[in-house]
Amino acid sequence: MTAAAKKDRLARFSVSLPESLLDELDAMVQSRGYASRSQAVAALARDGLIENAARLGTESVAGTISLVYDHTTKGLQTRLAEIQHRHYLLVVSSMHVHLEHHNYMEVLLVQGKASDLQTLANELTTCRGVRTGKLNLTATTIPPLL
Template identity: 60%
Template sequence: MPRKDTVARFSVSLPSSLLDELDLLVKRRGFHSRSQAVAALAREGLVEMKSEEGSGTMAGTINLVYDYRTRNLQTKLMAIQHKYYVMVVTSQHVHLEHHHYLEVLLVQGPVEDLRKLTDELSACKGVKYCKLQLAAEALPPLL
């Protein structure tokens, strides 16, 4: 059973060189304390673990770079997104140099299905880059 969100204290032993790197991370990322940095790293690690396990419902983004000159590519990409319309919350694309678009899809759903969506998009001729980045638990239901 999950605990309430109260603060729990525990002791950690680290090699001094790793502690120096942690202090540098605290400074560079603007954390207020080592505890805040360790909590952020733990959250990131847990999201990664959940995504690797492929279990549960999560939210994240799919980042695509593609050559818009490729025949019928945009139609194919839209058809795939429509097939998975329940998982694609929104999308945005911007024009890049050299005939490329960057498209970012905000997605949520079962991890296995998000991977299938990503795989289908990346398999399209003309797609140069396609990556799923899982970030958190799923968004609240849309009304």
């Protein structure tokens, strides 16, 4: 059997959960609009596998880094730009918007080895003046531009 054919086949397995956790899973299925528990568990498994790849650093993935920061922090925007320039092969695009008061939100579209993206996210989110930061990964990469 080919790898492609194996990918498309469904496999059944049994999972035992405490009733309280099953109740929470059912609530998530309902609130997010999943068609079934199986669909929700598959989505959770995919997310877990992506996170595992990030820890191992073996997969090339795409994702976003979201930052909220105080733009009045002296030298912060220059520092964030320097970090992005140093990692220019990972940063596909970025956008920032003005929020209330002194806050900006910046979202970077990134692609590369999961461990490299985690390193980039860590560098950005630990800068003085960054209030929050989060790396979100997907399972696939962005097709190359022609």
